[in-house]
Amino acid sequence: MTDINSLKRKAIDIRKSLIEMIYEAGTGHTGSSLSNTDILVALYYGVMNVDPNNPNWEDRDRYIQSKGHAVESYWAVLADKGFFPKEELKTFSKYNSRLIGHPNNKVPGVEMNTGALGHGLSVSVGMALAAKMDNKAYRVFTLMGDGELAEGSVWEAAMSASQYKLDNLIGIIDRNRLQISGTTDDVMSNEPLDKKWESFGWHVVQVDGNDVGELVKVFNEAPQISGKPTIILANTVKGKGISIAENVASWHHHVPTKEEYEKAMQELSEQLEVLA
Template identity: 65%
Template structure:
């Protein structure tokens, strides 16, 4: 895909995730909107995957450690063909597979996540297994910034560097907000880049809502052989919906009918503009 096509796809995913959250009357809206560009870059350009063979042994692995922001992931997996798009209509309904956190009963999900701080330790194990088995697959782990307060992340960071796991890419969705306020008010993280570098990771800081920067960073990894990569993706919580951006209440705010209509209209307008510019 061209960059403008990936941007269009990201906007379409945002429309889908807002729709399923509105229908279900539950969801983590702001964080799903902020990480959509990251997922779009990975699933439509970067990762070596085959939706028709979701357990292919040499597939790249993706772990959503910030498992509460699953709505964007469900919409991406459905769009890529891991399961029928119609199943999105069952999100958070009784008996569904598409619950409010990743569920490994669904093709494309490697592990159940939800308790924060667990995704990176598991990713380290997967990357180490690939090294020891002589496999070429890579492991991508998406973490939240509020999640950095969990000590298990730092144990995993130390292990990843110790075992020289250059097939491991950690991504922090650095949107600066969590459920109870800003990350710096709740538990100060800065200087976050220096902390990860001190643990032996090659740190790349980018605009995590800029598709070009995302692709450049993912394609370059690993920049340093023998070092895991940490992509510090500086994002905007609620990205793509102007009245939701940088608003803490949208962490798990469910859009009402009027808000949904306004958001979809705004995203649709951005899609039309992207297509016009891309075709010039």
């Protein structure tokens, strides 16, 4: 059984790691990475069947981070899992580093280069369909941003997944309701989001996207309806875990000052103490 308290502690450790990476590199998508941290921790430590010692294992579960700009939490998790040495995190966004500002499939554990939004779900549909054709049991998970849903290719992929009854495909929306230029409602409203996905033939589940325990439960129960892909509407807080960053659109691509960095690390350390 998954120890939820240890997952909560792990999520805080990953947040500390990603803040340090961004601060030292002087660049990064801070708010987005903080909001999706719990989702990644739930998947990699409580749900997915992967092997860091054999990253190309044929029967592994697949994960595609379609919202590729929020890569810092992804790098921190992959390093912590042992896909590459943690020491390499210090090279993030430095010259000749393979840990660039978007997922890079030269890094073990990364299935696809992403960054141009709207492509991840289409590739995931292909992977899930291949599993069906090859009689493989692996599942395919793809994480999208709610702002990303303005891309028409997302909805083409959604139709395809339903058409081919891909119940081995689990889409996840990091629904923090903020994007680089404001709220999703103001920029390009996608409500009612649940009804839209249902109309495209998907099984819809809503969950607190910053509750690792609930996330693990929901991921492990999917698919709840045979013959349908599942979409997880993960309601998150942008900048989660750091008070000065939470629900602040300007932290989308904000690099903390020295004072902000110190405050963030102190807050995260205090959160760890509470869970001790």
